[in-house]
Amino acid sequence: MSETPALVVEDLRTWFFTRLGVAKAVDGVSFTVRRGQVLALVGESGCGKTVTGFSIMRLVDPPGRIVDGRILFQGDDLVRVPAGRMRQFRGARIAMIFQDPMMTLNPVLNVETQMVEAVLAHATVSRSEARRRACEALGLVGIPRPEERLQAYPHQFSGGMRQRVAIAIALLHRPELIIADEPTTALDVTIQSQILFEAQRLCREMGTGLIWITHDLSVVAGLADEICVMYAGRIVERGGVDEVLDRPRHPYTRGLLGSVPSRNVRGQPLTQIPGMTPSLLSLPEGCAFRQRCPRADEVCLESPELTMGVDGRAIRCFHPHAGEAGT
Amino acid sequence: MSAAVGPPLVELRQVSKRFVTPLDLAARLANLLGAGVREEVVCAVDRVSLAIAPGEVVGLVGESGCGKSTLGRIVAHLLRPTAGAALQRGRDVTSLTGTEAQAAALAVQMIFQDPFASLNPRMRVRDIVGEAPVAHGLVSPQEVDAYVDELLNRVGMDPSYRRRYPHQFSGGQRQRIGIARALAVKPEFLVCDEPISALDVSIQAQVLNLFMRLRQDLGLTYLFISHDLGVVRHIADRVAVMYLGRIVEEAPTEEVFARPNHPYTQALLTAVPSLDQRRRRFTAIEGEIPSPLSPPEGCTFHPRCPHAMPRCRTEPPTLKPIGPGHQSACHLNNDD
Numbered sequence: 001m002s003e004t005p006a007l008v009v010e011d012l013r014t015w016f017f018t019r020l021g022v023a024k025a026v027d028g029v030s031f032t033v034r035r036g037q038v039l040a041l042v043g044e045s046g047c048g049k050t051v052t053g054f055s056i057m058r059l060v061d062p063p064g065r066i067v068d069g070r071i072l073f074q075g076d077d078l079v080r081v082p083a084g085r086m087r088q089f090r091g092a093r094i095a096m097i098f099q100d101p102m103m104t105l106n107p108v109l110n111v112e113t114q115m116v117e118a119v120l121a122h123a124t125v126s127r128s129e130a131r132r133r134a135c136e137a138l139g140l141v142g143i144p145r146p147e148e149r150l151q152a153y154p155h156q157f158s159g160g161m162r163q164r165v166a167i168a169i170a171l172l173h174r175p176e177l178i179i180a181d182e183p184t185t186a187l188d189v190t191i192q193s194q195i196l197f198e199a200q201r202l203c204r205e206m207g208t209g210l211i212w213i214t215h216d217l218s219v220v221a222g223l224a225d226e227i228c229v230m231y232a233g234r235i236v237e238r239g240g241v242d243e244v245l246d247r248p249r250h251p252y253t254r255g256l257l258g259s260v261p262s263r264n265v266r267g268q269p270l271t272q273i274p275g276m277t278p279s280l281l282s283l284p285e286g287c288a289f290r291q292r293c294p295r296a297d298e299v300c301l302e303s304p305e306l307t308m309g310v311d312g313r314a315i316r317c318f319h320p321h322a323g324e325a326g327t
Numbered sequence: 328m329s330a331a332v333g334p335p336l337v338e339l340r341q342v343s344k345r346f347v348t349p350l351d352l353a354a355r356l357a358n359l360l361g362a363g364v365r366e367e368v369v370c371a372v373d374r375v376s377l378a379i380a381p382g383e384v385v386g387l388v389g390e391s392g393c394g395k396s397t398l399g400r401i402v403a404h405l406l407r408p409t410a411g412a413a414l415q416r417g418r419d420v421t422s423l424t425g426t427e428a429q430a431a432a433l434a435v436q437m438i439f440q441d442p443f444a445s446l447n448p449r450m451r452v453r454d455i456v457g458e459a460p461v462a463h464g465l466v467s468p469q470e471v472d473a474y475v476d477e478l479l480n481r482v483g484m485d486p487s488y489r490r491r492y493p494h495q496f497s498g499g500q501r502q503r504i505g506i507a508r509a510l511a512v513k514p515e516f517l518v519c520d521e522p523i524s525a526l527d528v529s530i531q532a533q534v535l536n537l538f539m540r541l542r543q544d545l546g547l548t549y550l551f552i553s554h555d556l557g558v559v560r561h562i563a564d565r566v567a568v569m570y571l572g573r574i575v576e577e578a579p580t581e582e583v584f585a586r587p588n589h590p591y592t593q594a595l596l597t598a599v600p601s602l603d604q605r606r607r608r609f610t611a612i613e614g615e616i617p618s619p620l621s622p623p624e625g626c627t628f629h630p631r632c633p634h635a636m637p638r639c640r641t642e643p644p645t646l647k648p649i650g651p652g653h654q655s656a657c658h659l660n661n662d663d
Contacts, residue, residue, distance in 0.1 A: 044527040044528055044530075158615055159391075188554065189595060190390065190594060191390075191615060192600075193597075193600075216528075218557075218601055218602050219600045221600065221603070221604060221605055222604050222605065223600075241605055242605060245605075255529065256528055257602070259528060259531070260528075260557065261557040261558055261560065261561035262557050262560075263602065266580075266581075267539070267562070269536045269539060270532040270535055270561070271532070272533045272536055273529040276499060276500075277527070277529075
């Protein structure tokens with residue numbers, strides 16, 4: 001473990017200064033991604049998992065702003081590097097894959113134009129060499145007949161193939177870190193499985209660090225090494241995939257896992273978390289999960305800190321479960 | 328469950344639905360000159376038979392583009408089949424007229440996938456839920472407020488919200504409004520088209536529980552369309568698997584998950600990620616669902632099937648019983 005990690009995020013805070021108040025979309029998030037490792041950021045919509053990804057890429061638009069924290073990437077602090085240097089990182093050493101490939105590919109340019117452009121943006125090579133690299137990347141993600149497909153336009157691809165093109169573009173420069181934001185949510189299960197297969201292979205073979213942002217715990221189970229569960233802008237539980245999924249300690253993690261149908265008796269009511277996620281503009285005092293938590297009491301009116309347990313797990317809760325198995 | 332007494336509540340007999348894109352002027356002119364441009368025909372549903380008994384929950388699974396939503400819309404009277412017959416309580420719905428046709432249409436209601444698109448943004452909750460029952464004379468305009476309150480209570484919403492507009496609610500609450508709207512005309516059958524896939528994980532469980540409670544309280548029958556096999560396994564009594572417009576396998580839920588017969592069902596089940604499989608090596612069936620504009624000859628699954636034989640390329644298999652209540656359309660089951 002002496003090698004430098006692919007990415008270290010320390011106490012990241014990204015806030016949105018809206019007319020209605022300050023929304024603390026990411027509020028003190030810390031984690032480490034090692035090389036060749038898959039870290040999953042799990043949570044429901046509005047928990048800050050996507051904003052965390054965008055913050056690492058420095059793609060947060062006003063009224064949002066990174067107000068504090070450090071993002072250490074190979075000796076650079078991405079929060080503080082000049083915009084010009086960030087541009088050199090983006091797409092070359094850190095790549096992002098988005099949920100909807102129709103939104104990230106330009107519909108009026110063919111795939112070759114887009115990919116060659118992406119190669120030439122960061123490498124001084126000839127056009128034919130750029131084309132060869134594009135072709136190779138398409139082959140790498142399992143697109144049949146890449147030579148031919150380079151000429152195609154995004155609408156000529158199916159959803160799964162389009163996502164593969166997006167992944168191929170992310171791989172063009174062999175980045176050290178890939179951030180994947182719900183890349184398979186819009187896809188069918190058999191196609192999802194194919195994409196997961198490719199992601200896993202690339203991560204292991206190239207030693208790329210991978211941050212996988214998702215709400216789907218089942219996907220995480222098969223793919224990730226480590227899990228960060230987020231709720232209302234904060235990490236509430238962080239640990240190895242087996243520990244977190246088999247012995248969840250935070251009541252929210254436990255609630256999420258308990259609501260998965262396969263963890264319930266068929267036909268019986270599912271264990272459900274009452275209520276809904278609070279608005280970031282009006283978070284309750286103290287623990288944000290307090291109002292939905294079966295274990296909450298007056299102690300929870302204070303904000304819990306993220307504390308490290310003996311099993312290498314971090315939990316933000318005053319009344320964590322002992323870590324017994326099951327739900 | 329499948330051995331029902333009396334006529335099934337809903338029955339489809341060899342139902343097909345074709346969508347035709349008519350030729351535009353340029354293509355017609357070109358054809359005058361002998362270009363031979365053909366109309367594009369998509370056979371979204373191809374000779375599907377399915378019977379649903381009163382009180383039963385049938386899960387319809389398949390990937391996008393397999394025709395499951397089209398089938399749901401045929402059941403919900405939103406589309407007319409191109410061929411075949413849709414029966415309700417033993418009577419062909421297309422032959423019904425007047426009040427009978429209306430009653431048949433009201434008896435089947437639909438819950439849509441996207442709660443953001445399925446509610447009129449300019450109507451208040453009271454009108455969204457209360458409009459149909461008043462229009463159909465189920466309640467008088469004087470009683471509609473009380474009626475709407477009762478429905479909102481039933482779906483787990485505070486009746487004081489009835490003067491609000493849809494944008495003031497979260498996704499889960501909107502879906503509840505959609506369910507209240509469907510229940511307002513006292514249906515006996517609900518077609519639920521991916522009703523929880525647009526919702527957050529913790530909200531999915533709440534809405535799924537609501538569906539199960541309503542089924543118990545009101546004796547409802549569901550056609551539950553979903554791509555999420557875990558959800559279908561939880562709620563359905565029987566499962567039908569669709570691929571490219573056809574049902575390829577149909578069986579009681581336990582049976583499908585324990586002994587999937589069709590290679591496509593098997594592939595689908597292995598592709599589903601599970602909480603209990605860690606750092607698994609994902610493997611996947613090759614290829615993708617072919618374009619319904621030009622489905623493969625023979626068995627439509629053969630280009631992706633690991634067991635494909637010469638026969639599969641030419642001869643489409645038919646659904647054949649292979650066990651109690653278990654049907655599958657695969658040549659591997661024929662020993663001849």
